[in-house]
Amino acid sequence: MSTPTSPVWHPFTQHGLGDPIPLISHAKDAKLYAADGTSWIDAISSWWVTTHGHAHPRIMAAIRDQSEKLDQLIFAGWTHEPAETLAAELIRITPAPLTRVFFSDSGSxxxxxxxxxxxxxxxxxxxxxxxxxxxDHSYHGDTIGTMSVGERGVYNRAWQPLLFDVDTIPFPHEGMEQATLDALEAACRQKPAAFIVEPLILxxxxxxxxPAWVLAEMRSICARHDVLFIADEVMTGWGRTGTRFACDQAGVIPDIVCLSKGLTGGALPLAVTLCIEPIFAAHYSTDRAKTFYHSSSYTANPIACAAAAANLAIWRDEPVQQRIDTLADAQAAHLSLLSQDPRAQNPRRLGTIAALDIVVPDAGYLSTLAPRLIAFYRDRGVLLRPLGNTLYVMPPYCITPDELEQVWSAIKASLGAV
Structure with missing residues (x-):
């Protein structure tokens, strides 16, 4: 086994397998390009972040403009216009009970x-x-706290001693929804601090x-027992599920909501945590010991905030919802063509996200199918990254019909070839 020549250690990558790692020189809309002109359709939005497409002109212009004025500022006791503008717009587009915006730098x-x-x-x-x-089966990130509230398994087995204990509610599989709600009701009677969920889709x-009605019922149970309800909309937000936020489909207003990924249109790392006023009020005091002691050096970076403000302007000024609806319909049409293939089970879609499970003997995240599929698609000009034997398509909203056809043609071919 040869040692890689590059010193870069890539995330979620087993370098010992020796798989090629393409060097991308530039990107535009839904395409990634190597220096020699080779291109790939980014069918997973570069890990679910790119919404309007790569190098969107309005976001790139905002980044350039802000970089000429203010690149970085300590955010502890200081502020700047991009952060204030962005926070005000976030409060405007989210439900009224959410009144406070805390900045950070990633979904985790x-x-x-x-x-x-x-x-x-x-x-x-x-x-x-x-x-x-x-x-159950949830995933909220790779820091110690987020691993603690996520599924225990191959993702975090080596770090189990660092993780804190949680109480797990069973996932509401079809036909088992009431069991989930009953388990949540029983757990809430014990007065936990909070319940955290990925709304509508894990x-x-x-x-x-x-379904949305289950999300609404879970929210009602928490409210009835005075348990804080946290919605992790890091992936589900910004149109992925068909609406700007997944909670909108259930009429749910969380006590705390987490946003990242598409917040900047995918251009720069940035995250926010919004909360209701009582949570802020509990930390508001003349007693410095009640200060919310959390920060990172790049909290509310001005350039990232400017990119996010441009993203929200695109949502405000352009027919983003129409693009989402068009993509969702196209995904449904392509998925239906595979619905009768016995090699593809449980075809499912939520908004612009389409997924299916490929039948293999070694199902699960460590299925040997995944590396072979990745290579198969890469050789056909498509970036897809299956979750074990679960294949999903989550492209930018700007993907063209021809590009989407190429993606699904590669998927259809892979069922027989791999």
């Missing part, structure tokens, strides 16, 4: 912030609670989908 940290907000709230009001409820857990 936005969830860490949410968990710390929840525990800090109960501690500061003199009713300390420490238990967190989670949904991402890395296998693109598992559950």
């Amino acid at each position: 940290t936005s969830v860490e912030v949410a968990l710390k907000m929840a525990l800090g709230y109960w501690y500061n009001i003199g009713e300390p609670r420490s238990r967190i409820l989670v949904l 991402g890395a857990g296998g693109m598992l989908i559950y």
Whole structure:
């Protein structure tokens, strides 16, 4: 086994397998390009972040403009116009009970912030609670706190000693929804601090989908028992599920909501955690000991905030919802063509996300099918990254019909070839 010549250690990559790692020189819309002109359709939005397409002119212009004025500023006790503009617009487009915006720099940290907000709230009001409820098969990130509230397994086996205990609620599989709700009701009677969910669809857990009425019922149960409800919309937000936020489809207003990925249109790392006023009020005091002690050096980076503000302007000024609806219909049409193929099971779609499970003897995240599929698609000009034997398509909203046809043609060919 030869050692890689590049010093770069890539995430979620087993370098010992010796798989080629393409060097991308530039990108535009839904395409990635190598220096020699070779191109790939980015069918997973570069890990679910790119919404309007790569190098969107309005976002790139905002980045260039802001880089000439203010590149970085300590955000502890100081502020800047891009952050203020972005926060005000976020408050405008989210439900009224969400009144406060806390900036961070990734989906994982936005969830860490949410968990710390929840525990800090109960501690500061003199009713300390420490238990967190989670949904089975969920994934919320790779920091210690987010691994603790996610599915235990190959993702985090080596770090089990660092993880804190949680109470797990069974996933509401079809026909088993009431069991989930009953388990949540029973757990909430024990007065935990919070319940955290990925609304409507679990991402890395296998693109598992559950109905909006279940999400609404889970929210009602938490409200009835005075348990904080945290919605992790890091992946589900910004149109992926068919609406700007997944919670919109259930009429749910979380106590805390986590946003990242598409927040900047996928151009730069940035995240926010929004919360209701009582959570902020529990930390608002003349007592410095009640300060919310969390930050990172690049909190609310001005350039990233400018990119996010441009993204929200695109949502405001352009027919983004129409593009989402068109893509969702196209995904449904392509998926239906495979619905009768016995090699593809459980075809499912939510908004612009389409997924299916390929029948193999070694199903699961470590299925030997996944590396072979990745190579098969890469050789055919498509970037897809299956979750084991679960294949999903989550492209930017600008993908053309011809590009989407190429993606699904590659998928159809792979069922027989791989």
